[in-house]
Amino acid sequence: MIKKRVRGIRKGAASCGLVLLCSLVSLAAKEFVMPRAQPAKSYPARDEHPMEAVTIAVDPYDMADKASIFTVGYKEIGFLPVFLVITNDSDQPVELARMKAQLVTVNRTKLDAAAQDDIERRLSRPSASTSRYPLPIPRTKVKGGVGKQAREEIQNAMFTARAVEPHATQAGFLFFDVADISTPLAGAHFYLTGVRDSKGNELLYFEVPMEKYLSAPPR
Numbered sequence: 450m451i452k453k454r455v456r457g458i459r460k461g462a463a464s465c466g467l468v469l470l471c472s473l474v475s476l477a478a479k480e481f482v483m484p485r486a487q488p489a490k491s492y493p494a495r496d497e498h499p500m501e502a503v504t505i506a507v508d509p510y511d512m513a514d515k516a517s518i519f520t521v522g523y524k525e526i527g528f529l530p531v532f533l534v535i536t537n538d539s540d541q542p543v544e545l546a547r548m549k550a551q552l553v554t555v556n557r558t559k560l561d562a563a564a565q566d567d568i569e570r571r572l573s574r575p576s577a578s579t580s581r582y583p584l585p586i587p588r589t590k591v592k593g594g595v596g597k598q599a600r601e602e603i604q605n606a607m608f609t610a611r612a613v614e615p616h617a618t619q620a621g622f623l624f625f626d627v628a629d630i631s632t633p634l635a636g637a638h639f640y641l642t643g644v645r646d647s648k649g650n651e652l653l654y655f656e657v658p659m660e661k662y663l664s665a666p667p668r
Contacts, residue, residue, distance in 0.1 A: 479520055480520070480598075480602075481518060481519055481520055481602040481605060481606060482518065483605065483606065483620075483621070484518060484532065484620075486532075486534045486618050486619075486620035487534070487618075488504075488534075488536045488618055489504035489505055489506035489534045489535060489536035489618065490504050490506075490536065491506075492506035492507070492508055492534060493661050493662060493664075493665035494506060494507050494508065494639075494657050494658075494659060494661040494662035494665070495507075495657060495661070496655040496656055496657050498652060498653065498655070501539060501543075501646065501652050501653075502537065502538040502539035503535070503536070503537050503538070503539065503543055503613075503644065503652065504535075504536045504538070505533065505534065505535050505536075505641055505644075505655045505657070506533075506534040506536075506657070507531050507532065507533055507534070507639050507657050507659075507662070508531070508532040508534070508662070509529060509530070509531045509532075509634060509659070509662060510529075510530040510531070510532060510622075511524075511529060511634065516530070519602065519606070520598060520599070520602055521572070521599050521602055521603070523568075523624065526568075526571045526572060526628075527571065527626060527627060527628025527629075528563060528568060528571070528624045528625065528626055528627065528628075529552075529624065529625045529627045529633055529634075530606070530622045530623075530624055531552070531622065531623045531624070531625060531639070532620060532621075532622055533550065533608050533620060533621060533622070533623050533641075534618060534619075534620040535610070535613050535618065535619050535620070535644075536613070536617075536618040537613040537614065537615060537616065537617055537618075538616060539615060539616075540615050540616075541615060541646060541647040542612050542613065542614050542615060542647050543612060543613045543644060543645070543646060543647070543652075544611070544612050544644070544645040544646070544647070544649070545610055545611055545612055545613065545619070545643075545644060546611045546612070547643040547645065548641060548642065548643040548644050549561070549562075549641070549642050549643045550562040550623050550639070550640070550641050551639070551640045551641075551642075552625045552633070552637055552638075552639055552640075552659075553637060553638050553639075553640060554630060554633055554636070554637045555635060555636025555637055558630070560625045560626060560627070560633075561625075562623040562624065562625060563623075563624045563625065563626055565603050565604065565607060567624075567626065568603055568624055569595045569599075569600065569603065571626075572595050572599060573594055573595055606621065606622040607621055607622055607623070607624070608620070608621030608622060608623055609621060634659045634662065634663055635659075635660075635663065636659075636660070637658075637659040638656055638657065638658050638659065639655075639656070639657040639659060640654055640655065640656055640657075641654065641655040642654045642655075
């Protein structure tokens with residue numbers, strides 16, 4: 450009887466070990482996949498310019514379920530990922546090479562979009578103040594440097610489009626350093642400048658109140 454119990458315990462432990470191993474393999478295989486962008490007009494937080502037929506939208510990835518597409522814990526190191534979507538419904542291309550994105554908080558703090566080096570520097574030397582918001586999902590830990598997977602994810606996630614072709618949409622992530630701001634979106638506004646038409650003329654700046662996102666029903 451005792452031998453049967455021992456065998457049962459061993460068999461159960463082996464099964465648990467197999468499940469754990471499969472979970473670890475699945476986690477190790479996880480990679481970032483860019484979310485599919487919808488037309489900018491379909492997002493609640495947007496600004497439309499009917500005369501130029503250009504619309505921009507922003508979709509913050511501030512919640513754990515949305516942030517689970519990443520392997521890097523951006524919130525843990527004080528960065529807010531914001532999905533920027535630009536749709537050009539005109540018959541001419543729109544130039545983005547000189548565009549500038551800025552998040553202005555309710556206290557008028559102006560936050561420029563972070564460069565890749567800024568994010569990698571924080572990953573390499575995370576401060577104690579940016580580790581107080583743990584997310585309930587596994588994350589890639591970087592000690593003394595930035596791993597290949599993390600670096601590639603940042604490169605692939607960041608908005609890099611230089612133009613938007615006619616009747617097309619471009620999208621990607623911007624990252625804002627909000628390490629010292631407890632509620633960065635409440636009362637904030639997103640601004641986008643430097644968008645130009647095919648003749649090089651700058652379009653009127655875009656402005657998106659983030660309350661449009663916060664007050665919108667779940668998508």
